[in-house]
Amino acid sequence: MEGVLLSALGGHGEAVSRARPPMDLGDLDKRTLYLQVHAIEKSTVNGYATGARDYLRFCLTHSLPIDPTPQTLARYIAYTSQFIASGPKYLTGVRHFLNDLYPDFDSSRNHPLVTSAIRGSKKIRADPVRRKLPLRLEHLTRFLDLARKSGSYDDLLFITILACCFYACHRSGELGLRTVTVNRRVYGRLFTGKPRTVEAWRAPVVTRWATAVTAVIRVLYMSYYFFKITC
Secondary structure, eight states: OHHHHHHHTTOOHHHHHHHSOOOOHHHHHHHHHHHHHTTSOHHHHHHHHHHHHHHHHHHHHTTOOSOOOHHHHHHHHHHHTTTOSOHHHHHHHHHHHHTTTOTTHHHHHTSHHHHHHHHHHHHHSSOOOOOOOOOOHHHHHHHHHHHHHHOOHHHHHHHHHHHHHHHHTOOGGGGSOSOHHHHHHHHHHHHSSSOSSTHHHHSOHHHHHHHHHHHHHHHHHHHHHHHHHHO
C-alpha cells in the first residue's frame, strides 16, 4: 500500500533508500530519546530537576504517594510556603518529570484547591508595600536651586523632567525613551522618511507616526521648560 501511494505521488523508493538508508528501530528509539532530552536547555532541565527533587523529598518525608492529586499539591504548597517562595515555580519541574506518568497533572494543578493555596502563599510571603513620599513644590524649588548652582546640563535636564511630570501629571517613564535603538527608529522614520531598522516597518503606519509625533511634542514641551528654567 505504501509503495503504491509513493508511486502515485511520483516518488522512487530505491532512490530515497540510497539517499537515506533505513535504521534499526532500537537505534531510532535511542535517537528519539536523545532529541527529547535536548528539547530544552540544560540549565532549564537542572532547574526542573530541583523542583522535582524537592517534591519527591516532601512526599517521602510525609509518607505520601507521589501521585500529584490536588490535595497532595496543595499540601506541598502549604509546606514549602513556610520556608521558600519558589514552591509554585517548582511545580513546573514536577510536571516536566511526572506528566508522562500522571497525565492528569494539569487538571490537578489547576484545581481550585491548589490555585487558592498558591495565591495565599504569594500574599503571605509578599514584600510589604512601601509607598514613596509625594513630590512637593518645595522639592522642585530645591532641585532648581541646586541645578542652577551646578550649571550641569544633566541637572538642568533632571529638573526639567521633574517639572514636566509635576505640572502635566506625567509619569516619569513617559518622558524618556528606554533605549538608543528606539530613539533612532522613531526619529529616523520621522526626519528621513526611511526606517532605520526592519522592526520599524512591522508596526502599523498610524502607530509609527503617532509615536513619532508624541515624541516630538514631549521634546518641545521639555525644551520649553528647560529654557524657562535656564533663562
